[in-house]
Structures are given as structure tokens and as C-alpha cells.
Amino acid sequence: VHHNEDKIDYVFKVVVIGDSAVGKTQVLSRFAKNEFCFDSKSTIGVEFQTRTVSIQSKVIKAQIWDTAGQERYRAVTSAYYRGALGAMLVYDITKRQTFDHVARWVEELRAHADSSIVIMLIGNKADLVDSRAVPTEDAVEFAERQGLFFSETSALSGHNVESAFLKLLEEIFNMVS
Ligand code: GDP
Secondary structure, eight states: OOOOGGGOOEEEEEEEEOSTTSSHHHHHHHHHHSOOOTTOOOOOSOOEEEEEEEETTEEEEEEEEOOTTGGGGTOOOHHHHTTOOEEEEEEETTOHHHHHTHHHHHHHHHHHSOTTOEEEEEEEOTTOGGGOOSOHHHHHHHHHHHTOEEEEOOTTTOTTHHHHHHHHHHHHHHHHO
């Protein structure tokens, strides 16, 4: 569905964060373009991608920002978080360390983003079932304690990517409307 630019009711800025190589860029491309790129990046260049969706007859343009590799240098700046209404906090279900760092990313959000930011915790690479290192229950428990939404996704297959973004956008919509 293509929407006319001048009929956009809301623009929601969403940031994607998490450790390097967890699949942030691929999750974003899956949602924005329904693409998965096998030999991707190094992410230098594109700062954000957009996709327009309808929620309750309103036209919402999601402007979704990628760190562009800044997280490698611990250099994600407060400008990145400015104006963000939502965050996708991604870890890799096959790399325990990327989940252990999620608490740090939540602290980073609490420090730099708006206090009402809606956060969706994403366990990505759910297609790699034989390499799982993070039990789903660990993430469910963490998310409940921290007041985050949670989903496991595969950017590769597309599993749950759409529903996770739509859930986040709906929650933002409910907050602002
Ligand atoms: P980023 O550094 O967090 O942006 O991570 P990328 O999006 O560049 O992905 C890092 C690597 O993981 C790439 O080789 C991707 O092809 C791979 N990858 C990303 N998402 C998935 C996924 O859902 N499943 C699998 N099997 N690989 C993925």
C-alpha cells in the first residue's frame, strides 16, 4: 500500500540499538524493505529507513534509525536518541554476551532517551535453533522486570519482525493519541 506523503498523520522516530553483529541492520531492512542481504555492510552511510503503516485509520510514518556501526566504538551519541519515541533493543539468541549487555543498553536509554520511550527487546537469529545460548524464559523474565515488550525474531526468515515493529508502533500510537 502506498500512502500519499501529505496524508501522514504522525512521524514516529524509532532507534535500533544493541551490540554489533546481532542483526540490527537486517531486522530493520526486513521491516522497511522486506529484504535480507547476505553479504551486508559495514554499515556506513544510511542513517535511517522509513516505512509507512496505518494504525486505527491514521497514517504513521516510522522513521527507524540504525546506529551505522557507532556501537563498536561506544560512541552512540545522545543526538541519536533525541526525539525517539521507541527503541528496538536487539540481542543475538546464539551469543550470551549480547544478552548480558542488554541491561547496559537499557541504562543507556534511561540516561539519554525520553523517559516515556517504548522499548521492545528483540532476541534475533531465532532461526539458528541448534546454536541457542539464551533461553527464551531468561529474556521474558528480564523484560517483565524492566517493563519492556519482548519478541524473538529472525531477520533471515522474517519470522516475527513485522509483528514486533507493529506492536511497538501501536504502543507508541496509544501513548501519543
Ligand atoms: P548489526 O551489526 O547488529 O547491524 O548486524 P547485521 O545486521 O549486520 O548482521 C550481522 C550478521 O548476522 C550478518 O552476517 C547477517 O547476515 C547475520 N544475521 C542477521 N540477522 C540474522 C538472522 O535473523 N538469522 C541469521 N541466521 N543470521 C542473521
